[in-house]
Amino acid sequence: MSLSFTFRRPELAQDLCNRLQGKGLSDARSGLFLAAPRRVGKSTFLREDLVPEISARGWLPVYVDLWANKERDPALIITEAIKKHLADTIGIISKAAKAVGLSKVNVMGTLTIDINQPGLPDNVTLSDVIAELSHQVKKPIVLIVDEAQHALSTTAGLNAMFALKSARDTLNFSAELPALMLVFTGSNRDKLAHLVLNRTQPFFGSSITAFPLLSKSYTDAFTKWANGNLARGNKLRAESVWAAFQLLGHRPEMLRDLIAHIALEGQAQSLSEILEDGARKINNRLWEEFASEFDALTAIQKAVLSVLISKGELWIPFSDESMAAYMAITKTRRLSKATVQTAIDGLREKNLVWKQSRGIYALEDQGFAEWFRLNRLAGEGQV
CATH class of the missing domain: 1.10.8 (Helicase, Ruva Protein; domain 3)
Structure with missing residues (x-):
């Protein structure tokens, strides 16, 4: 008998890869966005099921975990992953190459990047590096960004998302089989949704898919x-x-x-x-x-949190509707936006509310929303 337990989901991996190709009714050529709570086996599936299936199809999997180092800018994590695969493909990260000081790569024929230096020079974009990697490997690339919502926490991270969209549009133009396929996962559906919600976001028009839980x-x-x-x-x-x-x-x-x-x-x-x-x-x-945690909040903080959970990704903190809801919950006739902002700041300090770099908010922990709906909204409907 095996001393360790493993469980594989090859059928799910095959289905997702088919979607990335645009096969069937569920077309994910614009990007596959998978949302699921933390610790349900999502990352394990990506590494142990999806990546092997991608490789078996002759595609190049590039896996990036934005939570591997939360202190590092998400844009840099994505960039370094692409650079590593490019260097690996060209062969300059071998011991022999390093011994003779080879560390630079020509991009688009004329531009140069140094693999040993973090980030990219001003005249080279992330889209350029991805295009060069595609040219070198001569096979479809599948970029998997785990905990992709973390990219929204910095301006550079959000710009990296736009760069990925640009690379996708350029490489996939008139191609029968997509040259660049994108998979984004997130442990917070509301956060992940901010990549697709409106016209100012990089993947506007795409949809969020619930990652199938283990059965x-x-x-x-x-x-x-x-x-x-x-x-x-x-x-x-x-x-x-x-x-x-x-x-x-x-x-x-x-x-x-x-x-x-x-x-x-x-x-x-x-x-x-x-x-x-x-x-x-x-x-x-x-x-x-x-x-x-909830009982320790002030009345206005409870009201803000209540409305946020009720509205989810559609929450607009200072809209007339939201302000009226806060006043109804707190039973007050007058409420300033400054007071609401102070309440939001306090919720952020308690790690209950998350803020995107552009000022969009979302609940930090989806488990809190589940508790609230079952224990508060299901009861009196009040906070």
Whole structure:
């Protein structure tokens, strides 16, 4: 029996690649935008299923994780990933090349970039480098940007998104098979949506697709594997594992940690009996943290957060409709925009609200919205 558990979703990877090609009813040649909560296996799928499928089709996968280093500008992370693949293709990152001091690449025949220097010179654009990479590899490129919404946190990051759109339009012009295909993922749907919402955004007109969560086929396979590690008579029940997995928000790592903890506590004989209860306690603990954070807010902060969650990506902080909603919730007759701005700033300091570089706002944690809708809106409908 295998000592580690793996679960593959090749059919999903094949379907997404077909969409990128424009095959079928779901055409993603303009870009594929996948949204899902954190820790549901999205990045694992990208690395272990999507990238291999891309390679199997003879395309070049370029994977970039914008959360790999949150302190670094997203634009620089994307740029360095493209430069690395270009250098690798030309062969100047080998030990032999470095030994003789080869570190520069000619782009578009005349422009030069130094692989050892971060970023790009003023006369070279990200679109130029992508075009050169396409020319060198002579195969379709699939750029996967994980946690793409982080690019919106800086002006340079947003400009990089426009550069990717420009490269896509240029390389794919009149091409039967797209030369550049783009995949963007995000753990916050509202944030990711700001790339496609209006005409000022780089991918206006594209749509957000919900990333398919792991289903019962995953927990059934995991249950079968886990039971191989347990003594006879101390087996997990597939239905209990599936119920616990749903309570944990379809998060595989949390499920495995919970089962391992129960087993290490010497309670393997009661795994199935206590699994659902343990998952429920974890979920309740998270809910309690959200409740505590919300209860500590001022009345106007609660009102702003309530309207933001209700409107989602369509929230306009200082519109007449929003201002009227704040006053209705706080039961006040007069409210200034300055007061609302102060409330928003306070919510940002508490990491409850996120601000794009251009001044657009969104909820920081989608889990908070889920808690709010279930525990506040479902009750009195008030904050």
